[in-house]
Amino acid sequence: MNTTVTPLLTTSGDRPDAAPALSLRDVVLEYPDGERGTLRALDRVSLDLYPGVYTAMTGPSGSGKSSLLAVAAGLISPTSGQVVVNGQDLTALPKALRTAMRGTSIGVIFQQPNLIPSLTAREQLELTVHLDRSAGRSAKRDARVRAAELLEKVDLGAAMDKRPHQLSGGQRQRVNIARALMAKPALLLVDEPTSALDQERSAAVVELLGELTREEGAATLMVTHDVEFMDAVDRTLVMVDGRLQ
Numbered sequence: 001m002n003t004t005v006t007p008l009l010t011t012s013g014d015r016p017d018a019a020p021a022l023s024l025r026d027v028v029l030e031y032p033d034g035e036r037g038t039l040r041a042l043d044r045v046s047l048d049l050y051p052g053v054y055t056a057m058t059g060p061s062g063s064g065k066s067s068l069l070a071v072a073a074g075l076i077s078p079t080s081g082q083v084v085v086n087g088q089d090l091t092a093l094p095k096a097l098r099t100a101m102r103g104t105s106i107g108v109i110f111q112q113p114n115l116i117p118s119l120t121a122r123e124q125l126e127l128t129v130h131l132d133r134s135a136g137r138s139a140k141r142d143a144r145v146r147a148a149e150l151l152e153k154v155d156l157g158a159a160m161d162k163r164p165h166q167l168s169g170g171q172r173q174r175v176n177i178a179r180a181l182m183a184k185p186a187l188l189l190v191d192e193p194t195s196a197l198d199q200e201r202s203a204a205v206v207e208l209l210g211e212l213t214r215e216e217g218a219a220t221l222m223v224t225h226d227v228e229f230m231d232a233v234d235r236t237l238v239m240v241d242g243r244l245q
C-alpha cells in the first residue's frame with residue numbers, strides 16, 4: 001500500500017516539486033539499556049530526502065547517525081514514527097518485503113566493501129540477478145550491460161575482470177558503490193565510505209558519490225566525519241543526541 005506524507009517545510013537542499021525518496025516522521029528509536037530502562041538513540045526525527053540531492057550527515061560519536069541509516073534501510077524498526085521509502089511505509093511491511101526493498105529501492109554502502117573474494121568486479125555486480133531464480137536470459141543480459149556501464153562510470157572499465165585481491169582499497173570501495181547502484185535505487189544510504197581510505201582516495205570517493213547521485217537520480221544520504229569534503233554535497237545535516245539540528 002502506498003503512503004503519502006505531507007512534505008516538510010522547504011530547506012535549501014530540497015526539491016519540493018518531486019516526491020521524496022525518503023520521509024521520516026517523528027521517528028523515535030529506543031534500545032533496551034539494562035537497569036536504566038531504555039536509551040533513546042533517535043528522538044522524534046523528521047526528514048525528507050529528494051531524488052538527485054546529495055546529503056551528508058555529521059555529528060558526534062554516539063549521536064545516532066548509524067541508527068538513522070539502519071532505520072531508513074529497514075534493518076531496524078523504529079519504536080514509533082513513520083519511515084516511508086519511495087511511497088512505501090517500511091513500518092507497515094513484513095520483514096521479507098523490507099529485505100526485498102534493500103535490493104531494489106534502497107542501496108546500502110557500508111564502511112568495508114565486503115566483496116566476495118572469488119568473484120571479479122563485474123561478477124560482484126551481476127550476482128544478485130544470477131541468484132534470482134526468476135531472472136530470465138534477458139534480465140541476465142541487461143545486468144551484464146548495466147554492470148559494465150556502472151564499472152565504466154566509477155572508472156574501473158579496465159579492471160572489470162579483476163578479483164578483490166587484485167584491486168586497491170579505493171578501487172574496492174568503487175566496486176562496492178557500483179554494486180549498490182545496480183538496481184537503480186531511489187535511496188542510497190552510505191555509512192562512512194572513506195574510513196579505510198587515505199585523504200586523496202577519500203576525496204575521490206566523496207566526489208564520485210556526488211556525480212552518481214546526479215546521474216542516477218538517487219537521494220543519497222552519507223554519514224561522514226570528513227567535514228573537509230563538505231563542498232561536494234548539496235546539503236548537510238548535523239545529528240546531536242538523537243536529534244537533527
Ligand SMILES: Nc1ncnc2c1ncn2[C@@H]1O[C@H](COP(=O)(O)OP(=O)(O)OP(=O)(O)O)[C@@H](O)[C@H]1O
Nearest residue numbers: 031032039041059060061062063064065066067068
Ligand atoms: N544495538 C544497540 N543496543 C543498544 N544501544 C545501542 C545499539 N546501537 C547503538 N546504541 C546506542 O545508541 C546511540 C546511538 O548510536 P549510533 O551508533 O547510532 O551513533 P553514531 O552517531 O552512528 O556513532 P559513531 O559516529 O560512533 O558511529 C549510542 O548511545 C549507542 O551506544
